[in-house]
Amino acid sequence: MTEQSEAARRPLNxxxxxxxxxxxxxxxxIDSLSMRRxxxxxxxxxxxxxxxxxxxxxxxxxxADVVVGEIDPPDPDVDWKGAVRQRILSARQALLRHPWxxxxxxxxxxxxxxxxxxLDSMIGMFRAGGLSVDLTHHVMHALGSRVLGFSQELFDDxxxxxxPDTQAAALRExxxxxxxxxxxxxxxxxxxxxxxxxxxxxxxxxxFALDLLLDGFDRxxxxxxxxxxxxxNHPRS
Amino acid sequence: MTEQSEAARRPLNxxxxxxxxxxxxxxxxIDSLSMRRxxxxxxxxxxxxxxxxxxxxxxxxxxADVVVGEIDPPDPDVDWKGAVRQRILSARQALLRHPWxxxxxxxxxxxxxxxxxxLDSMIGMFRAGGLSVDLTHHVMHALGSRVLGFSQELFDDxxxxxxPDTQAAALRExxxxxxxxxxxxxxxxxxxxxxxxxxxxxxxxxxFALDLLLDGFDRxxxxxxxxxxxxxNHPRS
DNA sequence: ACCTGAACACCGTTCAAGT
DNA sequence: ACCTGAACACCGTTCAAGT
Numbered sequence: 001m002t003e004q005s006e007a008a009r010r011p012l013n014x015x016x017x018x019x020x021x022x023x024x025x026x027x028x029x030i031d032s033l034s035m036r037r038x039x040x041x042x043x044x045x046x047x048x049x050x051x052x053x054x055x056x057x058x059x060x061x062x063x064a065d066v067v068v069g070e071i072d073p074p075d076p077d078v079d080w081k082g083a084v085r086q087r088i089l090s091a092r093q094a095l096l097r098h099p100w101x102x103x104x105x106x107x108x109x110x111x112x113x114x115x116x117x118x119l120d121s122m123i124g125m126f127r128a129g130g131l132s133v134d135l136t137h138h139v140m141h142a143l144g145s146r147v148l149g150f151s152q153e154l155f156d157d158x159x160x161x162x163x164p165d166t167q168a169a170a171l172r173e174x175x176x177x178x179x180x181x182x183x184x185x186x187x188x189x190x191x192x193x194x195x196x197x198x199x200x201x202x203x204x205x206x207x208f209a210l211d212l213l214l215d216g217f218d219r220x221x222x223x224x225x226x227x228x229x230x231x232x233n234h235p236r237s
Numbered sequence: 238m239t240e241q242s243e244a245a246r247r248p249l250n251x252x253x254x255x256x257x258x259x260x261x262x263x264x265x266x267i268d269s270l271s272m273r274r275x276x277x278x279x280x281x282x283x284x285x286x287x288x289x290x291x292x293x294x295x296x297x298x299x300x301a302d303v304v305v306g307e308i309d310p311p312d313p314d315v316d317w318k319g320a321v322r323q324r325i326l327s328a329r330q331a332l333l334r335h336p337w338x339x340x341x342x343x344x345x346x347x348x349x350x351x352x353x354x355x356l357d358s359m360i361g362m363f364r365a366g367g368l369s370v371d372l373t374h375h376v377m378h379a380l381g382s383r384v385l386g387f388s389q390e391l392f393d394d395x396x397x398x399x400x401p402d403t404q405a406a407a408l409r410e411x412x413x414x415x416x417x418x419x420x421x422x423x424x425x426x427x428x429x430x431x432x433x434x435x436x437x438x439x440x441x442x443x444x445f446a447l448d449l450l451l452d453g454f455d456r457x458x459x460x461x462x463x464x465x466x467x468x469x470n471h472p473r474s
Numbered sequence: 475a476c477c478t479g480a481a482c483a484c485c486g487t488t489c490a491a492g493t
Numbered sequence: 494a495c496c497t498g499a500a501c502a503c504c505g506t507t508c509a510a511g512t
Binding site (some may be wrong): 081085092129216218 | 318321322324325329340343344363366367369371372373376379380402443444446447448449450451453454455457458461462463464
């Protein structure tokens with residue numbers, strides 16, 4: 001499209017690569033985003049990209065972080081439920097602005113820094129609202145794909161992992177940077193087993209959310225709920 | 238792997254192609270499933286596959302249907318809530334057996350026949366349970382990714398669509414085959430506008446489910462809910 | 475009429491040769 | 494030391510040539 005305009009001659013950096021990739025995916029779809037096409041868009045030889053991103057997966061990681069970074073910070077002047085509600089709706093808007101983003105975020109096998117920061121902050125909102133660590137944990141699972149357009153369970157399955165020492169160091173570093181995630185992750189369950197690591201009983205988490213919804217449906221059924229009696233904040237356009 | 242064993246010499250048909258594709262994806266992951274690799278597995282030249290599937294997208298459609306076809310039918314001897322619960326947990330198991338399936342199903346731009354049949358039957362369960370057409374509609378949206386591991390909203394955005402006549406004929410055929418879907422899809426909203434087609438207010442549906450969950454969380458918080466007091470049907474293995 | 479090998483237009487990434 | 498063109502090992506799909 002833009003074939004090496006003057007602007008494209010500026011020296012490359014990771015940020016410029018990422019923003020160009022996001023713009024290209026927005027304009028032409030994620031399927032036509034290739035390293036070669038992106039390089040061409042930047043007026044650069046394909047190999048030049050590999051100095052700023054290790055490979056395509058890392059490019060996609062960075063793109064995911066750009067989108068997650070667009071989510072509004074929490075509003076401190078609202079009660080916890082309202083603040084969580086606003087924030088999740090803001091996340092939804094970010095994903096709607098970049099239709100490719102849900103799929104890219106879902107396909108990440110490791111959480112990216114911006115995603116971790118977002119989750120940490122979200123957990124902090126529940127904790128500040130008075131939810132226990134235990135309840136907050138299951139609540140985060142229950143929101144699941146709703147909180148970001150992806151299921152956290154995808155983050156569990158993974159590579160063999162490094163030796164115990166580096167793992168412990170990584171955990172300390174993680175606790176420092178994301179204290180709320182650490183608090184939830186290190187809770188002990190009622191058997192006394194510590195549940196850092198493999199951790200979550202996915203079947204339990206799935207049923208927790210499923211039953212919350214089914215119970216809610218049943219309550220509405222008994223009340224004779226109808227959408228016509230519900231106020232719509234955002235009328236159909 | 239198997240290089241044209243005797244079994245592979247049997248004449249090809251769509252079913253055998255699909256089952257081989259599912260087996261290959263199960264064994265080696267969806268990323269290494271290519272037309273060429275699949276052909277090799279079947280002891281066949283790549284072009285031979287194109288007599289049984291039009292292209293790779295159609296292959297993926299067929300694979301999605303194989304997985305959806307594995308979901309158990311509803312149990313007629315259980316109340317609606319229990320039956321829906323069982324069925325969704327069965328869907329979850331099917332997806333867990335084929336880790337690639339969620340992503341493939343999510344990436345379909347058009348619903349496949351088995352998916353439509355599953356959704357139709359699921360809607361029928363809610364209707365039989367006494368939920369109104371209106372409530373059932375929003376309930377299906379609320380379950381969203383939970384009902385199948387994908388967000389139905391993905392089905393909305395799409396191609397230009399054929400001329401009105403064929404469209405009307407397709408709608409009649411659809412009503413005959415999937416009566417419950419038709420009933421929900423053709424409901425009139427309170428403005429009197431008929432909402433076949435573009436139809437759903439996604440923002441409303443998203444908030445409907447979000448608020449059901451948030452209200453549920455708040456209720457549990459007030460009750461001092463703890464996971465240790467909750468019976469786990471499926472203890473951690 | 476059917477089948478298929480070769481070819482086309484792409485990929486992501488490696489690597490050795492050039493400056 | 495840095496940069497990059499060519500090459501490698503793949504893709505999905507078309508198409509014309511062979512039977």
